[in-house]
Amino acid sequence: MIILSAIIGTARAEQYTSEQLNTKGIQAPLAVIKPYKRDIHNDQVIDDYYWMNDFFKEGPDAELVIDYLKKENDYTNAVLKPTEKLQEQLFQEMKARIREKDESVPYLKNGYYYYTRTEDGKQYFKFCRKKDELNASEEILLDIDAMAAGYAYYSATGFSVSPDNNLMSFGVDTVSRREYTIFIKNLLTGEIYKDEIPKTSGNSTWAKDNKTLYYTAKNPVTLLSEKINRHTLGTLLDDDVTVYEEIDNTNYIGVGKSKNGEYIFIESEGTLSSEVFYLKSDDPAGNFQVFQPRMKNVLYHVTALEDRFLIVTNDEAKNFKVMQCQLGMTSREHWRAFIPHREDVLVSEVDEFKDFLVVTERKNGLSQIAIHNLQNEEQYYLDFGEVAYTVYPSTNVEYDTQKLRFGYTSLVTPLSTYEYDMVTRKKILLKQQEVVGGYDTHAYSTERIFAKASDGTAIPISLVYKNGIKKEGSAPLLLYAYGSYGYAIDPTFNSARLSLLDRGFVYAIAHIRGGEEMGRQWYEEGKMMNKINTFTDFISCGHYLIDQKFTSLGHLYAQGGSAGGLLMGAIANMEPNLWNGIIAQVPFVDVVNTMLDEGIPLTTNEYDEWGNPNEKEAYYYMKSYSPYENIEGKEYPNILVTTGLHDSQVQYFEPAKWVAKLRKMKTDNHVLLLKTDMEYGHGGASGRFDYLKDIALNYAFLFALEQIEK
Known part of the structure; x- marks a missing residue:
């Protein structure tokens, strides 16, 4: 494996000098180093790029921060300049489907x-x-x-x-x-x-x-x-x-x-x-x-009916149950069972009707x-x-009313809104998302497979690809995941994704621990002092997809955003040779420093998710996986990082610091790009079509690495 990785690394280095990525004669920006010492729990750490939070903190280096971000943007634009026509083609192509x-x-x-x-x-x-x-x-x-x-x-x-x-x-x-x-x-x-x-x-x-x-x-x-x-x-x-x-x-x-x-x-x-x-x-x-x-x-949530309250709770019920009580008697001792707890079923929510x-x-x-x-x-x-x-x-x-509205979608089925009569048990399709220009559901296939995690746990993977893709390892594959806060990434249709599938990519979602796809335990096994399971699950899914010949080493890509961006940073450190490219969107990569700063938005709300680093055990565990803390002098894959200057969820300085430190320490010639939107925040553009430009950028990055020109 070591020899194979070295060979592939050489092949990659030659590939990136092609006309599709303009790297010749362009110098990547190097951030100014201003050492800052963090001293906690008898652990002293020098942070060379701590100053980058000065725009957010309104500190003395605020203008220097903006200057650095602009230089990174200029560098990204220069490297990706050969893809500009492709980006515009992709944008128009995706827009035309709406x-x-x-x-x-x-x-x-x-x-x-x-x-x-x-x-x-x-x-x-x-x-x-x-x-x-x-x-x-x-x-x-x-x-x-x-x-x-x-x-x-x-x-x-x-x-x-x-x-x-x-x-x-x-x-x-x-x-x-x-x-x-x-x-x-x-x-x-x-x-x-x-x-x-x-x-x-x-x-x-x-x-x-x-x-x-x-x-x-x-x-x-x-x-x-x-x-x-x-x-x-x-x-x-x-x-x-x-x-x-x-x-x-x-x-x-x-x-x-x-x-x-x-x-x-x-x-x-x-x-x-x-x-x-x-x-x-x-x-x-x-x-x-x-x-x-x-x-x-x-945890408990309350729903009001005409004659009683319903309570969805995990009280002595890991996967939640539904209790009920009289309107005037709401304390726990008055709760009575309505839907009992089931070990294999997670109750997510209830929607009340008369x-x-x-x-x-x-x-x-x-x-x-x-x-x-x-x-x-x-x-x-x-x-x-x-x-x-x-x-x-x-x-x-x-x-x-006796009519229920529900939405239905899959990786191959556009979002469909149904009206269901709960008395007659008949449903009618009110609307299905139209794909302008035509879309044939039967031209694509979807699968659900299971990878084996490092501890033997079966991890679901949802896949979609265009018919005709041969499972012989030659297809490029983009693997996506989130894996935090108990948020389940369910398989849904996306018309923009057709531009990826139609060019031969397989798209896969890894339903890793940290989400809640397989129940509450799935979440708890991927948070706090179990967080590393999230990262090793994703890596196991990558290996399994190669083993099953959906793709091969050198054609596997990873994508994640926000807490999923933390995942991207972790896997880049843990197994860099597995990925030919990584897209990290608004990535939460400076976990320790952010969680130590209660002046940063949302920090204290997150203690029960990541831990409080003011506590020694939590600090050292967090430090063991935080991407920014674990950058080493070694080869990394090609990486595209995107962020927003006004991001309130993951501040711009986390990805900026991460990229700066990667530039200083990595030993390869692979591309490392940082794109900061100077006008937007965590969710990107607000317009109905502008967000497609971000997707076009991401896809163009992938296509350039795969030598796909149009």
Whole structure:
């Protein structure tokens, strides 16, 4: 293996001097070294690039940071210049598959059908409604295309209409820091009220009086959700009342309303425990009552029915169960079983209706939907025929209805929205995502296979490829994963991905530990002091795909973003010769330093996910895998790194420091590129098509390495 890796490394070095990557005579930027000593737990570490956080911290080297990021951008542009025509071709190709003039499936709420629609050539959308029936005249509530004019980034969210249908609150972020200002619009007159509420999550909830609004206030520095405030229309912002303040800085908080409209809920939740408070929505000046005081290592979520509360909880139930209690008796001693715990089934969520309960579950790594009839206690499951798919309840805002909306998709099936009658058990397809120009589902194949992890655990892999691909090792393969926070990466369709598949790539998703695909235990085996399982699982999947001849050494690529970017950094250190190229998007690669800095947004919320490095054991374990800490003087694969200057989730300086240190220490001639978007944040561009330019960049990088010219 050592000899083979050396041979392949030489072949790679020759390949990169081809016309598709312009590396001749171009000098990669070298960052200034300014040693900074970290001293904790009797461990002294010199960080040469700590100064790069000065733009975020508004320190003395802020301008030097911007200068360095611009030089990296110039270098990336120069190296990828031969791919510019291909990038434009890919962008136009992917854009052409999207119907520019389109409309979402309308949903009925309180006498109005709501929907969004898009127009030819426009980046955003219009939020609209029609009264009583779909052939009524259209009312444009918000024209986001017009509102976004002049902004490089524009995000509107949290559309919330008052119970009397006359007012609407919504949040706007023009910086891409996920820090929203809430506005209120009179839907009768079109007036935008002066009640502007800054530094919020963007979401808000109306009380029944049509003038009281609850919202989540954020800390302006850490961006933590700290308070739930109550605002009364027409009053000064300084007069807003804090109805709840979170004392645990490891928890996230939010406020919402039950589907039947009877209760306002405040939820505080961390990785390990949660707490819910409730208030009748017709008593906005009342005091919120605790549903059940938070319990150590117990999560619970509350759903209101007409005659009882339902509680989804992991209390003595690792994969969660559903309990019930009377409306006036909410503490734990009054909880009674509704759906018992099952070792092989994870209960994800419940969606309430007057006569039915829809339960989203996960079994054998696949999502499924169970229907419970609350009148006769019958239960059954919806049936789906593919080996790997995703199903979920979609927009179901009406309480008194027997119709369920659900979404269905797979790696080969475009997103399909169905309406299902829970009485007659008949479904109708309301809309399937159109692929403009034509798309033949049968031209592609999907599989679900299992790799064996280093400890013998079976790791699911979902794959898709164009028919005709031979399993002889010659096909290039892109392996994607996330593997954190219990977030499951389910197999879904993506029309942009066709540009990858049609050029001979196999696309695979590794459902590694750290997600929740195989149940709660799957998550717990990939977090905290088990985090390294996430990385070794992914590496095992890479080896297995080579063993099964889906690809071969020299044609295997990896991609991940955010916490998945941490995964990319770890595998680059742990087994660099396995990957011909790595795409790391907004990567969380400086784990120790970030988790030691409580002034960085979201740090304290993450202690239950990664550990608190102020504790010695957590520090040393974290240090053992943190990509930035473990860069060595050795060969690394080709790497493309992307980030955003205004990223609030993973600050720009993490990938910038990582690239700078890699440049200094790596011993190969493989390309290392850093692309910083100077106007966007964690999610990239906000426009409907602009994000495709990022995908085109990623694909062009892969195609250049594979000598694919068009």
